[in-house]
Amino acid sequence: MTRRTEWPGSAADPGAGPGPEFAGGPADGAASEPGDGSAGRSRSRSRRGAGAGFGEGAGRRARSDTKSSGSPSSSRAEKGEPRDPVEQARNICLRLLTGTPRTRKQLADALRKREIPDEAAEEVLSRFEDVGLIDDAAFAGAWVESRHRGRGLARRALVRELRTKGVDSALIDEAVGRLEPEQEEETARELVARKLRSTRGLDRDKRLRRLAGMLARKGYGEGMALRVVRQALEEEGEDTEGLDEPF
Secondary structure (H helix, E strand, O other), X not given: OOOOOOOOOOOXXXXXXXXXXXXXXXXXXXXXXXXXXXHHHHHHHHHHHHHHHHHHHHHHHHHHHHHHOOOHHHHHHHOOOOOOHHHHHHHHHHHHHOOOOOOHHHHHHHHHHOOOOHHHHHXXXXXXXXXXXXXXXXXXXXHHHHHHHHXXXXXXXXXXXXXXXXXXXXXXXXXXXXXXXXXXXHHHHHHHHHHHHHHOOOXXXXXHHHHHHHHHHOOOOHHHHHHHHHHHHHHOOOOOOOOOOOO
16 A cells, blocks of 8 residues: 655645745745755745746737837738838829729828828829829819709809819819800709798798898809799799899
């Protein structure tokens, strides 16, 4: 039969008190006498302490390495963005043009905001114009057609909007020139007809101001607005005498 030996102060001896190392004995890693159960516990505590220190130090070093590599350039590299400014400009423009036409000025402003060098931006924008990806004339024509039909905007309002997009004045004149005066007036009549019902019950002058003001905000001239509103009120039986003065 094998005899099991219980060392004093071990976990198997519940009645044993703490070993000498917990009562002012040798520090961790110091020499201890053979057979003393404290040696095993001392080495174990040393290994645990060393392991814990390594884990914390490794964690700190890993976090430090992560922070130090978190610069914008490394972040862009991780995302696969090119370092060449021309290639960056090309990618930016392609993303912005996806599904939405834009003017040269809009794209140039976007590249400037992204701090693309002027030379690289100019190279890409000129190339995109050459292949037809940027076409301010086509943009202006489509803008006039869409905004007039969808929002009922007149020439004056369309010119303002195209200027804010950076379209050249000659291209703006060409685009809005396709909008015939008869078409513009017909759109104004449709706008008044839709709004007329909501003004019923108001006195004549209030109706006039509300309807003519709506047309003015959409870019219609004072003469056309007054003429269209006057005719609409006459059709409803309103007395329009004296409505020929400017509102």
